[in-house]
């Protein structure tokens with residue numbers, strides 16, 4: 310069963326990430342390079358937790374509006390609030406997000422946190438399906454670019470794909486920028 314296989318991959322990848330991490334300078338350098346062509350566009354990032362690769366320095370170097378994801382409930386797409394680079398309040402599952410007065414934005418470029426990924430652009434997150442639901446809606450409404458961010462150590466040979474899975478357009482690691490071959 311794919312969900313069980315994914316759960317096992319997720320648990321292993323999260324444990325490995327906490328244990329070994331990676332080269333944060335490489336993350337910042339490669340992510341800043343990957344974002345350069347998108348100067349001026351609305352960029353969503355994330356507030357890192359649990360040993361995730363840290364997108365904040367590269368976000369700070371982006372010349373354009375920034376936003377962060379907000380979890381507003383179970384099994385619903387994320388919303389995104391404009392972020393001034395400072396103001397945060399605690400959200401569910403250990404997340405942090407901009408408080409309500411910040412306007413809602415629709416990101417054109419998303420930095421997507423990963424538990425594990427493969428070279429074809431398939432990903433596993435924490436299992437809430439939040440980014441799958443969110444990318445489905447954003448892609449239905451128009452073009453957006455999903456950039457997965459992870460340490461190279463989070464790569465696995467192959468992730469089982471389910472019907473609702475949304476693929477990444479690019480994966481940035483501390484070692485590499487990976488552009489999956491289209492199909």
Ligand SMILES: Nc1nc2c(c(=O)[nH]1)N(C=O)[C@@H](CNc1ccc(C(=O)N[C@@H](CCC(=O)O)C(=O)O)cc1)CN2
Nearest residue numbers: 355356357358361378380402404422434435437439440
């Ligand atoms: N830094 C960061 N922010 C993010 C995400 C992320 O992966 N990383 N998200 C990416 O989607 C969204 C938050 N989604 C999350 C969904 C579940 C869990 C989580 O801890 N789940 C529990 C199980 C919870 C349950 O089912 O009761 C767990 O993994 O132990 C965390 C974040 C939005 N913000």
Ligand SMILES: Nc1ncnc2c1ncn2[C@@H]1O[C@H](COP(=O)(O)OP(=O)(O)OP(=O)(O)O)[C@@H](O)[C@H]1O
Nearest residue numbers: 315432433434435436437438439440441442445473
């Ligand atoms: N577009 C969707 N519509 C309805 N349900 C969905 C959709 N996308 C994902 N789901 C549900 O979300 C659950 C989690 O999916 P999955 O294991 O792929 O999560 P994940 O990709 O690790 O999580 P995340 O996207 O939050 O990082 C699945 O049980 C699936 O049924």
